[in-house]
Amino acid sequence: MPSLGTLAFCFQFLMVAASSQPSLDLTLDSAVHASLTSENGIEEDDFQTMLQRQKREAAPLRYSHSAYIVNIGLSFTSPLVPIQDYFKNLSLPILINTSDSMTTISNINVTTDAPPMNKSITIIMSVKLDINFQDALRNPSSDLYMKYKHDFEKAFTNAYQHLPGFISATVTGFRSGSVSVDYEVKTASATLTQLENASRDVLNSVNASYMITPNSFVVSAVITDQTDFSVCPADIFEGDTVIMTCQTKLTSWNVTWDHSGQVVSQSYRHSIQSTGTESTLKITNFAQNDSGPYTCVFKDSAAPSVLYKATHNLTVAAINIVSSDNIDVVCERVDVLLTCCTDRNLQPSNVKWSVSGQMGILGTATTKDNCSNYRLEIQDYHCSPSKSGTVTSYTCELSTGNGARRSKVIEVTYLQIANITISPPTNVSEGYNFSLTCTSNVMNYNKVIWEIQMGTTNTTIESDPYIQTYTNQTEAESVLTVKTATLEWNGTYTCTFFQKSLSSSARTAVEVVPLPLKQNIFVDPIEAFIRCNTQQELKCCINKMENYNVTFTVQSTTFFPGKRYVAENNQMCYVYNYTEKTCNIEKDLLAYCTFQNRINGTIRSPEMKLQLIPDTAKVVCSSSVGIGKQGDRITKSCPILNGPMRGNITYVCRDKAWSEARNNCISAPINTLLTAAEALLSSPQPKEKLPEYLQSLVEGVKKEEQGINTSPPDLGAVVTILGLVSTIPEEAAQSTVKNFLTVVDIIVSNTTINSWNELNQQETNKSSLLLESVERFSQYLQPVNNTIPSIRNTNLQLEGIVISEGNGSQYAKNFTFSGPSGLSGNVLINEAQIQNLQANTTIISVAYSTLGQILPHRSETSESVNGLVMTTTMSRNISQGFEIIMTFGKSNISLINPQCVFWNFTSGQWDKTGCRPENREQDVTCNCTHLTSFSILMSPHAVSIGGNALDYITYIGLSISILSLLACILIEFLVWKSVTKNRTSYMRHICMLNIATSLLIADIWFIVAASLHDIKETVKDICIAVTFFIHLFYLCVFFWMLALGLMLFYRLVFILHDTSKTTQKAVAFSLGYGCPITISVITIAVTHPYGAYERRDACWLSWEMSKALLAFVIPALIIVAVNFIIAIVVIGKILRPAVGDKPNQQERSFFIQVGKSIGVLTPLLGLTWGFGFATVIKDTSVVFHILFTILNALQGLFILLFGTVWDKKVREALLNKCSSTKWSSQQTKSTSQGNSAPVFSMKSPLSKPLNSLCGKTG
Secondary structure (H helix, E strand, O other), rough: OOOHHHHHHHHHHHHOOOOOOOOEEEEEEEOOOOOOOOOOOOEEOOOHHHOOOOOOOOOOOOOOEEEEEEEEEEOOOOOHHHHHHHOOOOOOOEEEEOOOEEEEEEEEEEOOOOOOOOEEEEEEEEEOOOOOOOOOOOOOOOHHHHHHHHHHHHHHHHOOOOOOOEEEEEEEEEEEEEEEEEEEEEEEOOOHHHHHHHHHHHHOOOHHHHOOOOOOOOEEEEEEEEEEEEEOOOEEEOOEEEEEEEEOOOOOEEEEEEOOOOOOOOOOOOEEEOOOEEEEEEEEEOOOOEEEEEEEEEEOOOOEEEEEEEEEOOEEOOOOOEEEOEEEEEOOOOOEEEEEEEOOOOOOOHHEEEEEOOOOOEEEEEEOOEEEEEEEEEOOOOOOHHHHOOOEEEEEEEOOOOOEEEEEEEEEEOOOOOOHHHHHHHHEEEOEEEEEEEEEEEOOOEEEEEEEEEEEEEEEEOOHHHHHEEEEEOOOOEEEEEEEOHHHEEEEEEEEEOOOEEEEEEEEEEEEEEEEEHHHEEEEEOEEEEEEEEEEEEEEEEEOOOOOOOEEEEEEEEOOOOOEEOOOOEEEEEEEEEEEOOOOOOEEEEEEEEEEOOOOEEEOOOEEEEEEEOHHHHHHHHOOOOOEEOOEEEEEEOOOOOOOOOOEEEEEOOOOOOOOEEEEOHHHHHHHHHHHHHHHHOOOHHHHHHHHHHHHHHHHHHHHHHHHHHHHHHHHHHHHHHHHHHOOOOOHHHHHHHHHHHHHHHHOOOOHHHHHHHHHHOOOOOHHHHHHHHHHHHOOOEOOEEEOOOOOOOOOEEEEEEEEOOOOEEEEEOOOOOOOOOEEEEEEEEHHHHHHHHHHHOOEEEEEOOHHHHHOOOOOOEEEOOEEEEEEEOOOOOOOOOOOOEEEEOOOOOOOOOOOEEEEEOOOEOOOOEEEEEEEEEEEEEEEEOOOOEEEHHHHHHHHHHHHHHHHHHHHHHHHHHHHHHHHHHHHHHHHHHHHHHHHHHHHHHHHHHHHHHHHHHHHHHHHHHHHHHHHHHHHHHHHHHHHHHHHHHHHHHHHHHHHHHHHHHHHOOOOOOOOHHHHHHHHHHHHHHHHHHHHHHHHHHHHHHHHEEEOOOOEOOOOOOOHHHHHHHHHHHHHHHHHHHHHHHHHHHHHHOOOOEEEHHHHHHHHHHHHHHHHHHHHHHHHHHHHHHHHHOOOOHHHHHHHHHHHHHHHHHHHHHHHHHOOOHHHHHHHHHHHHHHHHHHHHHHHHHOOOOOOOOOOOOOOOOOOOOOOOO
C-alpha cells in the first residue's frame, strides 16, 4: 500500500486541483495502487475511471515501484494563470522524502481538457433492513412512509454530502423482502471507495432501530453526459417523418428507447435500428400525442449496472394556414385573388393548388414570403344559368419536405346574373282574384321575395298562403296568387330571386280598381211581399263614395236605378221602384243589383226575394215595414245606427201589425271588428298584423261584453272572427296567445250560456266552430325560444311543451279550476310515445270548464257532459299505436255509465270511437288512440248500439263476402268450359267473373280503409289512395252489372244483328273499367286540390265539403234503375216474344236465368246503396246504419247465391265435375297430359283461370 506521505502529497494536489480549471497529469515514479473490488466483482482504478472506460491493468497486491498517471481536475478558473505559471516554472524532477519511501515527480503536464461543467451522474442504490415489511410503506402518503423517507434522506444526505459535486440524495421507494430502501444519489463524480466510505457513514447516521444489513449496499449508475442525441428535422410539424439518433462511445447492442416513460417498440409508424455505438428511432406521420421526452438508453454488457442515457424533449407544431374566406363570385369581368398564408416562409415547390367542381375555372399561382396567391380571371362566358350556384373547391396544399402536408379548401360559388321576367301590368277589380308569374332562367336559388311599393311604402308579401315557387329543368317560376284583391294590393310589384348575395328582380304594376265586396252591399228588403201594379222600393247601399254603373235585375229583366243619394253615415244608396204587371198567379220574384266599375268588373248584391200577393188575398199588415197577410214574415236589413250593421231583422204579421220575430243584427263595433278580420285575412301581411289586430279585438270584445252576453248575433260574429284569425300561423308570443284565449274566455263564460243556447238553435255549428278554431290556433302556434307560454284564465287554461332533441320525459299536464265548478283533469302521454315524436314537435293542451254546457248534444238522449272538455293537439301527425291518457274529475258523481267521447267535427256531435273508459268514484280515466277534444258523457240509462257493434258486423260480413267471392271465382274456373259453349253464355260469365273480381278487390280495400280509421290524419296520402281505389272498384261492380244487362238486352232484342265475340268483349271491358276510371280520375282531380276529396273521419268520398260522394251515388243509382228496366223488358220479352223472335229452348232457359239474376241482384244491390245514401243524411235513424252495414258487407254472398249457384247449368256442371266417374276420368286425363303440357300452355289446367278472367276460351 502507498505510504501516508505519498497519499498526503496526492491529496495536496487534489486540493489544489479543486480550485483550478485545468487538469494535471502527474507521473509518479514510485507509487503503489491498490485495486478496489466492487460488489459486482469489477476491478477498476477508481469509480470515475470506470465511468470513462479507461481500462488499466490491475496491480498485484504487493508493493511495486512503477509509473502512474494521476488525473486532477480543477473546477474553477479564478487562479488559472498563476497556477499554470507556477507549474511551468518548477524544476523537475522533484524528490519528495517521506518516512517510509522516496517519491520522485518527473513530469507535470498542464492541459485544459476538463470535464464539461454542470454535468452530473445519477447513482442508483439500495440497502436492506433486517425488519419486517409493512404495507403502509407502499403508500407514499402514509405516516410510516414519510417517517422512513425523512429519516433515511437525512442520513443519506449526511453520509454522501462529502462526495465531489454532491447534489442530492433521495429515497424513491420501499420494497418487500424484509425491507429494501431504494434511493438515488446525484453528484458530479465519485469513486467506489468514496461510495463505500460514505455508505459506511450511513450506518452511523441511521437510527439503530432500522437494523441496516451490513454489506447490503447495491450500486448502479446512470450516465447522461456521454451520449449525443440529435433530431432531424429540428422544427417538427404534424405529419413529418422524424429521425432521432443517439451516439455513444460505448459499443453495445443493448439499446432501448422510451417515450414519456413508455417503451417504444417496432410498429408501422416506429422503426428502430441499432449498430454498435449508434441507434436510430424513426417515426412517420408525427402527431401531437407523439410530442414529449424521448430517452435512449445504452446498457454496458460488461457492467450491467451502468446505463448511458440521453433525453431530448420533442415538440410538434401544426402548419397553421390562414386562407381567404369562401366567396361568391358573379360571373362578369372580374379578377378574384385567393390566398393561403402560413406562419413560416414558403418555397414555391412546397405549395400546390388543385381545383375540383363542375365549373373548373383555372387560375395562376404565385408565392411570396409566407403567402401563396391564386388569381382567377372570371369572364361572362365562364358561367351558364344551369350551373349558377354551383360550388368549385380550390385547395392549397402546403408541405414541409419532411412528409407533413396541410391543405385548406376555399369554396367559390359562381353566380350567373338571372334574367327575370314577370307578368305585364294589369288592372283587377276589388274582390276579384289575380295572379302574377315571375320566371328566372336560373334554377338554383335560395329564396324568392315579392314586394309591393305604394308611394314610399314597401310591403313584403308573406309567402304563406300567397306564393308558390316551382322549378323545372330549364327555369324557376314563382307564382303570386291573390284570391281576394283589396286596395292594399294596389301598387308596383317587385319579384326578387336571391342566389346567396346576388339578387335579380323584375317589376310590374297592378291597379286594384274599387268595387264593393258582396258582404258590404246592404239590400232592402231581403224578403218582402208586393201587390200587383203597386210600387215596391228596392234599395242597395254601399259604404264607399265611388261612381259605379248600377243596375237592378228582377227575374232576368234589368232596370236602371231611379235615383241615387247619400244616406246616413255617408252610405251611397241606389233605389229602384219596381212594379209587377203580371197579376194572375201567386209567385216569387228574385231581385238583385249589380255594381260595375270602370274596367267592367261586376259584383252582384245579395238577393232580394219578393212574393206576389194576389188581389184576392187580404192584406192585414201595412206599414213602413211592408205589407203582408196574417202570419207572413218579412226580412229587412238592419238599420244604420252608429255605423254599418251586418245582419237582418225578421218581422211577423200578427194582429194586423208587424212585430219583431228575430233580430240578427250585428252591432256596429263588432261588425267593424269582423270587417277588419276579413280584411286582415286578405292583406299581404296577415301574420305580421295579427298581434296588433288581436289586441284591438280584446279591447273591442271587452267593451262590448255586455252586448255579447245578450246578443246571439254578436256572439256568433265573434266566433266567426276567431275562426278567421285561427287560420293564420303565428308565433307563440305570450301576448298573442293571451289575447286570443282572453276573447275565447269571455264568450264561454257562464253569462253567455243563454246566448249560446239561442245561437245553437239558429246555427248549430257555431259552438263546434269555436272549438275547432281553438284547436287550429293551437296547432299552428310556432314556439318562441323553444317554449309555449302557459295561460290561466277563468274558464279555460292552456299548457304546452316543445319536444327537444333527446327529450324523452313524459308529457303530463294538470288543470284545476277554482270557483263553483271546481273541475280538474290531467293529460298524460307516456315517455315511449314522446320518444317516437320528431324533435321540435309542439304538444298543446287546452281545458275548458264551461264548454261542455255550450256544445250541443242529442236531445233524444239523457247524456250530459260530466267534466272538463280537454283538447290536445300536435304540430305533426301522430304515429300508429299512439295513446293518450286523460283523467276527468266528475262534476256529478251520481251519474253512471261513463263514456269517453271526442267531438266529431264532421257529424257535429260527441263520438266515442277509439276511446275506452276506466270508471272510479271521483273521476274517469280515458285511454284514447287519437287527439281531439275529449270529455266524458254520463247517463243514468244504458247506452244504445254504437260504432263497435257496427264494426263487428262489418268485419264478419266482409269475411263472409270475401270467402263467397273466392268461392264464386273458383266455381267459375271449374265449370268454365261447360257453361260457355255459346256466345251469350260466354259473355254472361265474363261479366259475372269480373263483377266478383271487382267486388273482391273493393272489399279488400274497404278493410284497409277500416284499419286506417283511427290513424287517418297520420296517413293522409295513403287514405286518399284507398278512397280512390274503393271508389273505382265499387263503380266497376256496377258498370259490369250494366254491361251484363245491356248484353242481355242486345242479345234478346236485336236477334238478327250479330257481332263478334271480340267486339262484345271490347265494349264490355271499356264499359266495365273505362267508365269507372274516367269518373274516379275526374272526381279526385276536381276535389283534391281543394282538400275536399275524402272525409275527415274516414277514408271515403266527402259529402259535407264537396258532395264528392255523388260521383258514386249517381252512377250507381242510374245503373240500378237502367238494369231494373232492362230486367222487366227482358222478362216480358221472353214470356211474350214477337213473331219470328222466339229463341230456342236453350237460349230461352239462359235468358230466363240471366234475367232472374239481374232482376234479383239489381234491386238488392241498389237497395244496399240506397240505405248507404240515407246514412249520409244528418240525424238518420240507427236502423239505416245497421241495414246498410249488413247488406253492404254481404254483397259477395248475394253474388254467389243469386249470380252463380242459382244458375241451373252451373249447378249441373259443378255436380258433374264432382261425381266419382267424372273425377276418375279427369284424373286419368290429367296424368296422361301432365308430362307434355307446359304449365302456362293453352292446354295447362292453370291456363283456365288466367284466360277466363280476360275472356279467353282456350
